[in-house]
Amino acid sequence: MTTTVPNAAIPAPATSYQGDIARYWDHEARPVNLRLGDVDGLYHHHYGIGDVDHAALEAGPESEREERLVTELHRLESAQTDVLLDHLGPIRADDTLVDAGCGRGGSMVMAHQRFNCTVEGVTLSAKQADFGNQRARDLGIDHAVRSRVANMLNMPFETGQAAASWNNESSMYVDLEDLFAEHARVLAVGGRYVTITGCWNPVYGQPSKWVSQINAHFECNIHSRREYLRAMADNRLVPQTIIDLTPTTLPYWELRATSSLVTGIEEAFINSYKDGSFQYLLIAADRV
Numbered sequence: 001m002t003t004t005v006p007n008a009a010i011p012a013p014a015t016s017y018q019g020d021i022a023r024y025w026d027h028e029a030r031p032v033n034l035r036l037g038d039v040d041g042l043y044h045h046h047y048g049i050g051d052v053d054h055a056a057l058e059a060g061p062e063s064e065r066e067e068r069l070v071t072e073l074h075r076l077e078s079a080q081t082d083v084l085l086d087h088l089g090p091i092r093a094d095d096t097l098v099d100a101g102c103g104r105g106g107s108m109v110m111a112h113q114r115f116n117c118t119v120e121g122v123t124l125s126a127k128q129a130d131f132g133n134q135r136a137r138d139l140g141i142d143h144a145v146r147s148r149v150a151n152m153l154n155m156p157f158e159t160g161q162a163a164a165s166w167n168n169e170s171s172m173y174v175d176l177e178d179l180f181a182e183h184a185r186v187l188a189v190g191g192r193y194v195t196i197t198g199c200w201n202p203v204y205g206q207p208s209k210w211v212s213q214i215n216a217h218f219e220c221n222i223h224s225r226r227e228y229l230r231a232m233a234d235n236r237l238v239p240q241t242i243i244d245l246t247p248t249t250l251p252y253w254e255l256r257a258t259s260s261l262v263t264g265i266e267e268a269f270i271n272s273y274k275d276g277s278f279q280y281l282l283i284a285a286d287r288v
């Protein structure tokens with residue numbers, strides 16, 4: 001006889017919206033994410049940066065071009081994580097890092113491989129947390145890399161526990177004042193916070209129709225650049241570096257738009273990046 005033990009450790013979502021987002025990610029299985037992750041076992045739910053290696057793409061038989069394209073898109077995704085990790089500052093092996101909205105855990109694995117430290121992640125999705133923990137077990141790093149089902153606005157970490165923390169394309173699901181108050185709580189004074197995010201550009205005026213389309217597609221709420229800076233200033237997070245990654249993410253989108261893995265959202269990203277209404281930003285801030 002098979003018995004099913006309910007997982008009593010999974011907390012109820014704090015709001016109905018969070019319940020919807022948990023269900024969204026529990027059911028997500030887009031080939032554009034799983035096939036890219038299968039390349040080397042690093043599963044990301046974020047986009048890519050850097051120049052496309054056209055020589056690598058065109059080298060070899062036409063019948064294998066799609067495979068090379070998948071490898072190339074995935075290389076650009078991991079390059080994005082590398083740039084985020086570059087901005088965490090000096091991290092020691094006895095430090096703890098926090099990944100807020102960790103997805104399937106690709107960034108956490110890369111952080112551990114680079115710094116040999118502890119990496120704790122939270123996601124609303126039990127499927128994602130299970131997936132990330134299974135990957136950590138497969139790699140023999142589950143003593144140091146752990147995903148939990150938890151709300152990034154109320155993280156299961158001690159005050160001042162983290163040497164650094166980040167949001168990699170996950171801050172558009174929460175109120176920024178609440179989010180940065182929570183990062184400021186879990187970060188040690190002198191710790192580093194980094195986000196890579198898509199934000200609407202106040203210079204454009206208001207969210208464009210493309211930004212509204214991206215919000216509807218992912219059930220998220222993209223904030224403006226101004227909101228990020230204001231909410232950081234309100235919560236003891238002082239920007240040290242701001243990089244506009246928009247020009248370096250466009251090659252990823254233009255390559256993806258030519259692939260068989262398109263999801264239909266490519267046009268909205270390309271058009272909004274090109275008309276200036278939307279920006280892909282990295283912000284690194286010191287916790288003071």
Ligand SMILES: C[S@@+](CC[C@H](N)C(=O)[O-])C[C@H]1O[C@@H](n2cnc3c(N)ncnc32)[C@H](O)[C@@H]1O
Nearest residue numbers: 044045046101102103123124151152168170173
């Ligand atoms: C687009 S994915 C990004 C995943 C990951 N950061 C990456 O780069 O692969 C967004 C993630 O944010 C998480 N998320 C959204 N709202 C959250 C919340 N309130 N608390 C914790 N995680 C949340 C989702 O569960 C999902 O894992």
Ligand SMILES: CC(C)=CCC/C(C)=C/COP(=O)(O)OP(=O)(O)O
Nearest residue numbers: 030032033044045046169197198218
């Ligand atoms: C930059 C912005 C606005 C991001 C919104 C958050 C989001 C859904 C990121 C990518 O996830 P994914 O990798 O699951 O998406 P896709 O399936 O399109 O690759």
Ligand SMILES: [Mg+2]
Nearest residue numbers: 032033045046
């Ligand atoms: Mg993706």
